Every structure is written in structure tokens, then in C-alpha cells.
Amino acid sequence: MKLYNNSQSRVMTLFPLLKELAIEDQIEQIQVPYEEMHRAEYLKINPMGKVPCLVDQGVVISEVAAIFTYLADKYSEKGLAPSLDDPKRGAYLKWRFFCHGPLTEYMDLKSLDVSKEQIEKRKIGLAFGHEETLFAFLKQVMQQANPYLLGEKVSAADLYLAYWLVFAISFKLLPYLEEFKPFIQLIGSRNSMKDIPWFQKINT
Known part of the structure; x- marks a missing residue:
């Protein structure tokens, strides 16, 4: 397997997994340095010109949520992903797509300094509704x-949600609620999580 990334990308999300x-x-x-992401050589791998991107046996998997899901399922014997027939599978997938959808959308709007009033006006069309x-x-x-999230056993969903919460809190996109x-x-x-800088900072 090959994982294309750079230090300024969301690849750090994958390291704990x-x-x-x-x-x-x-x-x-x-x-893949930023200036090379939109060159023809890398665009052949990921036409979106983004990292991280995983290639496994010729199959290209882009999008962090997809890579997370793919790897947790590929190595299912590690117990980080409920099996397809496990009732908890639905809740597990919910967290993956909640983070990749509503939570990320909210974080992006906050980082762009979109006002609360503007968000409120467009809440019907937003994945997260309103704050x-x-x-x-x-x-x-x-x-x-x-x-x-799923009970007594940790899953990849816990790693994914916790990472994005801490990332958002560290960059003041979310408050650190009790x-x-x-x-x-x-x-x-x-x-x-010991090598993830913002995790260590927030827990000190």
C-alpha cells in the first residue's frame, strides 16, 4: 500500500489508526509537496489534487473518511470496525459521515469567519443546521x-470523532465544553495519540 500525503494535510488524522x-x-x-499536487503526475492518481490518498493493489481511495473506513474493514481482525451484520455497524458509519459532513462543514464555515447571522439564514440548506x-x-x-461511542470497546469511530473535536477545539472552531x-x-x-500535537496540548 502507498499513502500519498504531506505534513500540512489531513493525513495526521490517519496516523493513530x-x-x-x-x-x-x-x-x-x-x-507530495503542495506545489506538486496539481501537476500531471499526481493528478493521474487523484484528479482532485488532494492528499491524503491511499493506493492498494491498484485501487485508489481518496477522502479521509473513506480511507479510515477502508483500512478498519480491511484489518477487521483488529476489532476497530463492527462487522457488516453487527447492529452497531449503522451507528459506527453514522459517526464517520457526521464528521466528514456536518462537523467539517461547520468547521469550514467558522474558519472562513462566516457570521452566525449568515449561517442562520441558510440553515435549511446546511448539513449541520445551525450551531x-x-x-x-x-x-x-x-x-x-x-x-x-459504541459501548465498552473502542472503535475507529472514536478515534475519528475525537481527532476532529480536538482539532476544532485547538484552532478555536469549537469551545472545549465540559x-x-x-x-x-x-x-x-x-x-x-501520543504523537498528535494538539491532543497533547489540550490534555496538559
Whole structure:
């Protein structure tokens, strides 16, 4: 497998998963500088000109959420993804696409300094609705975690959600609400998170 990335991309999201799956030595890391992402050579791999991008046996998987799902399923024996016939599979997938959809959309609008008034005017067409809805949803979920999203066993969904929460909090796109702390501290205590800078910063 080849993983195309660079240090300024969202590839860091994947590093904890690679450690949890114990497959770091099975993936060739290929650095693609930003100025080379839109050159013909790399566009043949990913026409979107984005990283990270995983290539496995000639199959190209772009989008962080897709790579996360693909790897957790490929190495299902590691227990980070519920099986297809597991009732928890639906909730597991929900978190993957919630992060990649509503949460990321909210973070992008906040980083662009889109006003709360503008968001409110367009809430019907936004995946997250409006800020209050998103916050209420996240608070409820954090309070229901037992201790992980799917119960007593950690899954790739926990790693994915926790990473994006901490990223958003670190860049002041989300407040560090009290309801978030037990879950974030739990995930942050895992060995796979020790090299993620904003996880270490927020837990000190």
C-alpha cells in the first residue's frame, strides 16, 4: 500500500489508526509537496489534487473518511470496525459521515469567519443546521458515551470523532465544553495519540 500525503494535510488524522491497526510498516509513505499536487503526475492518481490518498493493489481511495473506513474493514481482525451484520455497524458509519459532513462543514464555515447571522439564514440548506443544534447533539452524545461511542470497546469511530473535536477545539472552531472532556481524555490517553500535537496540548 502507498499513502500519498504531506505534513500540512489531513493525513495526521490517519496516523493513530495506522498505529491501532499495527500496519505502519505495511504502508509506503510518499510525500507530495503542495506545489506538486496539481501537476500531471499526481493528478493521474487523484484528479482532485488532494492528499491524503491511499493506493492498494491498484485501487485508489481518496477522502479521509473513506480511507479510515477502508483500512478498519480491511484489518477487521483488529476489532476497530463492527462487522457488516453487527447492529452497531449503522451507528459506527453514522459517526464517520457526521464528521466528514456536518462537523467539517461547520468547521469550514467558522474558519472562513462566516457570521452566525449568515449561517442562520441558510440553515435549511446546511448539513449541520445551525450551531445550537450541532452543540446540543455533541453534548448529548458525549454524555451517552459508555465510555466509547459504541459501548465498552473502542472503535475507529472514536478515534475519528475525537481527532476532529480536538482539532476544532485547538484552532478555536469549537469551545472545549465540559461534556467533551471525559471522552477526549479517554481517547487522548491511548498510545496511538501520543504523537498528535494538539491532543497533547489540550490534555496538559
